Amino acid sequence: RVTKHEELNITTPKPSLPPGMVIGPDGKPCKICTAFRNWRPPTSGTASSSKKSTAGMMAAFASGTGFRSPESKPENAVLPPHCPPDVEALGRATWSFLHATAAYYPARPTTHQRANMLNLIHALPVLYPCTHCAADFDDKIKEHPPDVSSRERLSKWFCERHNEVNEKLGKEMFDCAKVDERWKDGPPD
Ligand code: FAD
Incomplete structure (x- = not known):
């Protein structure tokens, strides 16, 4: 029997990916499949990108490129009330x-x-x-x-x-x- 995972070609997280990151059936990071606290600001290394602002996190969230290593986990990564659900x-x-x-x-x-x-x-x-x-x-x-x-x-x-x-x-x-x-x-x- 073909499971729904196989039917949708869902990829489970690979060991090299940050913990909690989920890839959707389209092969891209799936925002609503991932807990907000597992999203990270983009990794440009600039002073502004290192600010753990809600806007920065949501920009990463929206662009689909915002995962970083677990060391950079923001301490207050609680989903703000005005953000889309995780x-x-x-x-x-x-x-x-x-x-x-x-x-x-x-x-x-x-x-x-x-x-x-x-x-x-x-x-x-x-x-x-x-x-x-x-x-x-x-x-x-x-x-x-x-x-x-x-x-x-x-x-x-x-x-x-x-x-x-x-x-x-x-x-x-x-x-x-x-x-x-x-x-x-x-x-x-
Ligand atoms: P929740 O688990 O959302 O529970 C909310 C409240 O329900 C609890 O505070 C408690 O009072 C009550 N409750 C807890 N257990 C029960 C129970 N057995 N019966 C009745 N009441 C209960 N998340 C994933 O990361 N991976 C998944 O694969 C996944 N699958 C999901 C599938 C479905 C159909 C749904 C609806 C949600 C799924 N989730 C999944 C989300 C996950 O179940 C939780 O909702 C989420 O992690 C938030 O958890 P929570 O601890 O805040 O409380």
């Missing part, structure tokens, strides 16, 4: 949408609701702009077909898929018994 901001927003949508999905969905939820899930590997995220998600959907039969099962399904990404990124596993608390009810008083 892989992390996009991920947080998307997970919020998906988990919240699952939390408010009906306990007994109609055929129409189930079909639309399946459409939403299957659209992600096609449309999600972080291409390697989308390709991995496509593989996971094939391994674990979505369960859209009820609110509870769908919430669990999303939680498990999110945990697979957490595991891949070395993050803590989330306790799926707490999805309603996190995404619907809030913490107990």
Whole structure:
């Protein structure tokens, strides 16, 4: 079977590239696939380029040439609020949408609701702009077909898929018994 990675000709980071840099299907650095903190100002060596300004980083971001060695990592490379999303901001927003949508999905969905939820899930590997995220998600959907039969099962399904990404990124596993608390009810008083 041809994986989505092979289909899209996605290149995984080569050892010679700076950590975190991701090449997109077009062979160029993929901005939205890469965490903002892994982008660097251009390497001209001039005084002005060594200033770690937001403008400089965004210019590098926009030109697609802004990666540098890990030694030059800026200490405050937090994505400014007015900048386009990076892989992390996009991920947080998307997970919020998906988990919240699952939390408010009906306990007994109609055929129409189930079909639309399946459409939403299957659209992600096609449309999600972080291409390697989308390709991995496509593989996971094939391994674990979505369960859209009820609110509870769908919430669990999303939680498990999110945990697979957490595991891949070395993050803590989330306790799926707490999805309603996190995404619907809030913490107990
Ligand atoms: P997030 O992981 O975004 O989580 C947001 C909040 O959700 C957390 O604060 C927590 O309260 C809650 N939460 C955490 N885990 C769960 C869970 N299992 N169930 C319910 N709630 C939970 N990034 C990559 O670098 N590589 C990838 O391949 C990649 N694939 C992705 C695929 C998809 C479909 C999506 C939507 C995102 C993907 N991301 C990927 C982004 C990544 O998952 C994170 O969103 C991003 O790294 C920011 O992480 P975070 O620690 O801020 O919180």
